[in-house]
Amino acid sequence: MRVAMLTGGGDCPGLNAVMRAVVRKGEVVYGDELVGLRDGWRGAIENQVMDLSVASFRGTLPRGGTILGSSRTNPYKVDGGPDRVKATLADNGIDALVAIGGEDTLGVAARLADEGVAVVGVPKTIDNDLSATELTFGFDTAVQVCVDAIDRLHTTAESHDRVMVVEVMGRHAGHIALWAAIAGGATMVLVPERPFDIDDVCRVIQHRHEGGRWASIVVVAEGAQPAEGTMATASAEVDAFGHVRLGGIGDQLASAIEERTGYETRAIVLGHIQRGGTPTAFDRVLATRFGIAAIDAVHDGDFDTMVALRAGDIVRVPLAAGTAELKLIDPKLYDVASVFFG
Numbered sequence: 001m002r003v004a005m006l007t008g009g010g011d012c013p014g015l016n017a018v019m020r021a022v023v024r025k026g027e028v029v030y031g032d033e034l035v036g037l038r039d040g041w042r043g044a045i046e047n048q049v050m051d052l053s054v055a056s057f058r059g060t061l062p063r064g065g066t067i068l069g070s071s072r073t074n075p076y077k078v079d080g081g082p083d084r085v086k087a088t089l090a091d092n093g094i095d096a097l098v099a100i101g102g103e104d105t106l107g108v109a110a111r112l113a114d115e116g117v118a119v120v121g122v123p124k125t126i127d128n129d130l131s132a133t134e135l136t137f138g139f140d141t142a143v144q145v146c147v148d149a150i151d152r153l154h155t156t157a158e159s160h161d162r163v164m165v166v167e168v169m170g171r172h173a174g175h176i177a178l179w180a181a182i183a184g185g186a187t188m189v190l191v192p193e194r195p196f197d198i199d200d201v202c203r204v205i206q207h208r209h210e211g212g213r214w215a216s217i218v219v220v221a222e223g224a225q226p227a228e229g230t231m232a233t234a235s236a237e238v239d240a241f242g243h244v245r246l247g248g249i250g251d252q253l254a255s256a257i258e259e260r261t262g263y264e265t266r267a268i269v270l271g272h273i274q275r276g277g278t279p280t281a282f283d284r285v286l287a288t289r290f291g292i293a294a295i296d297a298v299h300d301g302d303f304d305t306m307v308a309l310r311a312g313d314i315v316r317v318p319l320a321a322g323t324a325e326l327k328l329i330d331p332k333l334y335d336v337a338s339v340f341f342g
Contacts, residue, residue: 001026001095002033003298005052007066008040008073008105012126012138013279014287016060016067018100021291023052030299035092040101041108042073044085049092061284064141064277075108082112089117096298100124102136103323106306110319113304120297121306121319122290126275129173131327132317133308137287142169142274143179149270150184150217157215163205163257163265167250169274170221174329176274177221181337187216188341190253192223193328197230198253202260204342209263218257220249289314 003026007015019036026032038048050068060067075081089097096118099109102125109119123130128139146168157164166186168176174191181189188204190196205216254267279287286309293307293314306322308315 001030001298002035002093003096003098003295004035004037004049004089004092004094005068005098005100006037006040006044007068007070007124008099008101008108009070009124010072010102010126010275011065011070012124012275013064013141013277014137014283015065015100015124016057016063017279017284017287018122018124018137018291018294019052019066019068020057020060021288022098022295023057024054025292026295026298027054030295032295035094036068037088039069040071040073040105041075041081041085042071043069044088045073045075045078045081046084047088047091049088062278064275064279072104074104076111082115085112086115086117096120096303098122098294098298102127103130103326106319107323110304110323113319118298118303119319120294120303121322122294123306123308123322126176127170127173128175129171129326129328130322131325132306132322133310135286135309137283137290138275138279139175140282140286141277141280142176143183144280145274145277146176146180146219146270147183149268149273150180150186150219153217153268154185154215157217160264161209161215163216163218163254163261163263165218165220165250165254165257165265165267167220167222167267167269167271169270171223172326172328174221174224175327177219177224178329178333178337181219182333182340184217184219185340186219188218189334189337190218190220190224191329191334192221192225194334195225195227197227198256198260199230201253202257205257205263206261208342216263218253220253222249224249
């Protein structure tokens with residue numbers, strides 16, 4: 001078979017490990033020819049194709065990012081986009097496509113599957129917010145990056161009796177923020193699922209600082225929002241999938257805390273640091289398992305499916321189920337974090 005791969009949306013650690021596994025088993029075990037579509041769906045539209053082989057992926061297991069490149073292009077927002085994708089696949093003799101991405105990338109894959117494209121999906125979201133799989137690769141690495149940063153911020157905050165606001169990724173779900181806050185011993189965590197009252201945040205900080213010098217670390221997901229009328233926030237533009245370009249809540253929150261409490265407050269935005277660099281051992285293993293499962297699904301002819309982690313096993317679920325709804329934080333885990341507020 002001739003099998004193509006693409007990586008769409010934001011990059012995250014483990015993408016190369018997925019593709020390495022697909023190519024290794026595809027070429028060595030199944031005798032496939034493997035090709036890559038550059039820069040996600042944009043490459044599929046523009047017929048940007050490159051040959052892939054086992055040799056192409058030597059040394060990539062510990063490498064972050066994606067050697068294919070990525071983009072947030074939506075074929076259904078481009079004139080003739082879906083037909084141009086199909087033409088690229090046909091012109092290059094491609095029998096099946098492995099699409100590696102999150103809600104948006106796999107949403108496009110599901111629509112193309114409905115139109116007859118032989119596609120298998122691999123879930124990729126650093127936010128860990130796809131409900132069909134228990135975990136996504138890249139999440140563990142992102143949490144560890146955040147915890148490392150929080151550990152370092154504790155010491156400088158204590159030296160100066162400061163409040164540190166750490167903004168982390170998490171558009172609609174606060175998984176990274178919640179896990180990092182618990183593991184990093186944060187004073188408080190603010191997540192998209194629970195609108196916050198800035199006065200409540202300040203009361204917790206003031207209580208913590210009463211009677212002595214104490215540092216406070218507030219972890220906030222980029223998509224966290226104040227309860228209506230409690231704090232003003234800035235609006236932002238949207239991308240090709242209609243998502244607001246986030247970022248800035250950390251700075252706004254830090255200003256509000258300092259104004260209300262008088263405590264010196266600094267905002268640290270970890271941003272793309274969470275996406276880059278070497279994947280953890282856990283993410284390398286999970287990504288490899290996903291890649292092996294994806295090429296197996298291709299050879300079983302089990303298209304319009306997505307591989308997923310369920311109770312420790314790699315299973316297949318309908319592609320549409322992979323993007324049907326977002327996985328939000330577990331309220332019980334939030335209750336664990338709240339014990340340590342203040």
